[in-house]
Amino acid sequence: MPFDSSQTAVVLGSGSWGTALAMVLSEHFSKVTLIGRNIEQCAEINGFHTNANYLPRIDLPKNIEASVDYKDAVDASLILFVLPTSATRSAATELASIGISTDVPLVSCSKGIERGSGIRMSEIITELMPHNPIAVHSGPTHAEEVSTHLASAAVVGSTNNDLAEGLQSVFTTAYFRTYTSDDVAGIELGGALKNVFAIAAGIISGIGLGDNAIAALVTRGLAEMTRLGIALGGRPETFSGLSGIGDLMVTCYSPHSRNNRVGKALGSGETLEEVTERLGMVAEGVPNTLSIYEAARKHGIETPIIDAVYQILYEDKSAQEALVDLLTRDLKPEMG
């Protein structure tokens, strides 16, 4: 499904990642409209071509516009969902109500699963707009780096190979390389699960542990991500790819990661309320620790790291106590 440069695209969500992805798409579409919810922010984007609260010091291409009106999505040839996962269902409901053509592909770029239902973002969108082609996009891609054109790679997933290849071409620039896959579930689950391990990595730094502990966390986190991800419908090899270990590494090591920053502040003694208020941006690992912990229990999968983060965030367990519990678990073989 090729796109052409006379077409327009819409990005739902005018935060850090929505804006960075709009910059990528702006190289392939005549116009990209960011749909947000803040009139002052839209005026800034339209008048000054900046989005300073989310991407300071970045000048946006002139063919990026902003609006607060979902009706501005009605003529788009491509629509991206780049919202906090908690807002995806209401956004899809609103989009469905304005009568989008069923030819328009919808792409979820958010990282998490829904609390209660345990379903993925692409499943929510398909539930509400069942006739539109659906795809997902994910990978180790901090907005701060993509928006300054630092080289990055990601993966687009769809069971429709023509759609995946069409999206691959519009998600590719000189500094941004996108691969294709048909493992939609695996791609989404890698992105969702790594957020919890990124909080754990931050906690480890915050309590003063070193590089050895982070390396152990990333390695055992990958084992846990793969075990749970397979149970929830992903394919094993996808967790060794960009949306799995790639994203796990970048968020466990990068100072850009909001989840990592939340963990570090918790490990240093701040409360969850203090750190989330100070952050001012979404850290998906906080709500998703709940949804992912619940999914793991429902499927009977052993998830010691996820359980430890859950207990620290939601059961007032101290990070030190959780660490002792993790290190003193029954000894076992590494593999198996």
Ligand SMILES: NC(=O)C1=CN([C@@H]2O[C@H](COP(=O)(O)OP(=O)(O)OC[C@H]3O[C@@H](n4cnc5c(N)ncnc54)[C@H](OP(=O)(O)O)[C@@H]3O)[C@@H](O)[C@H]2O)C=CC1
């Ligand atoms: N940042 C990154 O580098 C990457 C992020 N992602 C994923 O993309 C998704 C969005 O993240 P990101 O852009 O970074 O988040 P930000 O916090 O930077 O921006 C969130 C955006 O969503 C809006 N928003 C927040 N809550 C609601 C709501 N309840 N209803 C409607 N709109 C809402 C915000 O509006 P307002 O300004 O009015 O609050 C803002 O425009 C997340 O799932 C994240 O995991 C994926 C890859 C990279």
Ligand SMILES: O=C(CO)COP(=O)(O)O
């Ligand atoms: O998903 C991301 C990078 O790939 C962004 O991670 P954070 O939400 O932790 O900043």
